[in-house]
Amino acid sequence: MTYRFPDEFWWGSASSAPQMEGASRRDGKSDNIFDYWFSIEPERFHQGIGPAQTSTFYDRFEPDIALLKQLNHNSFRTSISWSRLIPDGTGEVNQQAVAFYNSVFDRLLAEGITPFINLYHFDMPMCMQARGGWESRDVVAAYVRYAGLCFELFGSRIKHWFTFNEPIVPVECGYLGHFHYPCVVDFRRAVTVAYHTALAHAGAVKAFRDAGACGEIGIILNLSPTYPRSDTAEDSQAARWADLLLNKSFLDPALKGSYDPELVALLRQHDLLPEVADGDKAQLMAGRVDWLGINYYQPRRVKAKEQACSGAPRTPEDLFDFYEMPGRKMNPHRGWEIYEKGVYDILTELRLGYGNPRCYISENGMGVEGEERFIGPEGRVEDDYRIDFIRGHLEWLHRASQEGSACCGYHLWTFIDNWSWLNAYKNRYGLVRLDLASQVRTIKKSGYWFAEVARNHGFN
Template sequence: MLKFPQGFWWGAATSGPQAEGTFNKPHKNVFDYWYEIEPEVFHNKVGPDITSSFYHSYREDIEMIKSIGLNSFRTSIQWSRLIKDFETGEVDEDAVRFYNGVIDQCIKNNITPVMALHHFDLPVELYDKYGGWESKHVVDLFAIFASKAFELFADRVKHWVTFNEPIVVVEGQYLYQFHYPKIVDGRKAVQVAFNINLASAKAVQVFKDGGYSEDGKIGIVVNLTPSYPRSDSNEDKKAGDIADLFFNRLFLDPAVKGKFPAEIVDLLLKDDVLWSCTQEELLIIEKNTVDFLGVNYYQPRRVMAREEGFNGTEWMPHKYFDNYEMPGRRMNVHRGWEIYPKALYDISINLKENYNNIPWYVSENGMGVEGEEKFINSEGYIEDDYRIEFIQEHLEWLHKGISEGSNCFGYHLWTPIDCWSWMNAYKNRYGYISLDLQTQKKTVKKSGYWIKEVVEKNGF
């Protein structure tokens, strides 16, 4: 029997843009707009308009989450929903009503609400007007948004997240073209990385200056993809170190330690793409570190030294390494991702030994599967034994890390109810609870019944 620490968070995560639908929003975010102009790039042309209709069904959805035993739940407050006037911070009253309802429903069901402020959903108006995260003015507007969210909801929400997976904004929008506006510009990508670090620190500063840290905590959610080199050769290990610097430590180190790794600063300076900043901004980052960390983990990154020269015209991080497909690796064929649960143990020990053993939790982990309807049994629910096996294996390695002293306080699956997933839309399903997109009927899967027993025993 593997027992977890007392008070362990057993929960699940979603986000505003992936669950709420676009009902009654005063503004569009970048994905709302992208779907409007290019619906064909989204799987089966399914966009964010309705999703799982959390805007209308949050009471019933939260009660379903409670029915499978979960004691914590992360979602996000949409900037494009809450704020009517970005410059003044004037709020939309319907949004205030909605988010109050969500928070109160969580508390009524003894579920700890965790609220993120940004989940890839920059208001498109701020991109069109200022260049989005390329702009320091947008950083200041984000601080205004954060202050309004804290002012309205921090009396009940005691766990806040500034950004979810900020490196994905850098990758998707400015390097690898899987998020709107699909730019390839290494210099802009690096500046955006700095600006988002600054925006996160400014939100932490607002939280502390407002007195919300007296009984609340604020963190950041980073997706950590441990970079495993192909071999022990110096060349492969150097490739792994550089991949780790850019994709993991570029946000992890400033958030927890208040400083960028000297190695990445030196590398970017050498390549003449280092961000523009002031000493005052660096001091804000240094003084406003996070209270806790959320870690999203899905797959490892396996890298090797480049065997051919880099011929790109734009600066790209992969000029220093190449991806490596390890022979015999286990795969989730639906998503094209490697399954490697031991990485959660490696993350646990890394945070313990190199990041002051900061309190942290697994904020996302999960298995996306296509065509789950073929696993519906005679009783009408999906028998997703593959998901149970996936979760259990990851929890076993996580438990080992905790038993060796890593300060992990929870595990959240992505996601409670099958949700819309950007360009993939509903191609792959992740939830403990299935969604019939046409009828909006929601049904607990076998994994949902399984996790309820795990929560009741605080282990398995």
């Protein structure tokens, strides 16, 4: 069978400033929360590799963009670092940062690669975290100002913007677990962080439109389709709670400008509602997006709690248990389920339940530990497993498109193997292998395959 996509389909990959740039304390950049956390607890990071040792895009962006061209990308997503552009969070713009981003954007455009630019990828400036982070409405206002400056500085060339990448992740990892700084476990504070992030998103969207900026603005959400273990009332309710808290808490404000009443009732029941100010409702309504980025890696399978939580829930997982489906396909290296049909289910729900918004798959990828085991005699990674992974997801994406989905692109995570929070380089995701010692880049077998798919707008 031939899987053919439209000629205007976006083919590319995604990365982020804190995971790719390096130069984390150079040329005026201040610490973000990961720079600071590594400085006080380096032992928490895999093999002691911190954010200064990322894939050196700051110094090598020109040959890296040439590699993007070789991979037949017509688009590429990265982010702007708030702590690089405005080192104290609220004050003067760092002109060295402006020059760097201008050079990157100009080079991408010169190569015929459309930049998709995200404003925030988990990297709160430490100076703003010290002022309360997303628990503070002053930080929300500072972020909206930062967004407005980005539109002003770069809007003549950047036409595809995103406010946040996976905004639920800092909530889950930073305020419901110990995986992102500040490592808090407090459901009430987590809800406030999520609510203020939604307000920050909406404020940035409003700033974009008030400025009369050209192009489109959206948000990138990691939408894990939620499947109950069975059709019993108990399992179905558990799955509904998980979906409300972990998917719809950002999806509904972004697409509908309001929250699902059932989510509000659930939070009220457990005395977890955030403080709401005058004007918040109108601001959220003004934050409805032009388009949506969808990050999809694995499904979420849920069952009712085997032992009901006594007292108030401390985290969302006090309301449901995860379920391992027998016979599931696994990525044995990462420990994640591979379920290609999930991308179809997401796009179908958006088409039937959300008015079929314009969207694209902004991340999808397969992390593999110890990938050097698969280096062949020609010195490249023979990653047929990644080709199979991408092909399987594209087949289901194609089916969704044939049924009317407004999905208009596919980006792989990621371009070059890059640094990832606590895991550093433990799991490799790239189309291009990075040798940490030499910084040499080598295209993997999947990179050559993806380049052909992008060139032909499809595959057999």
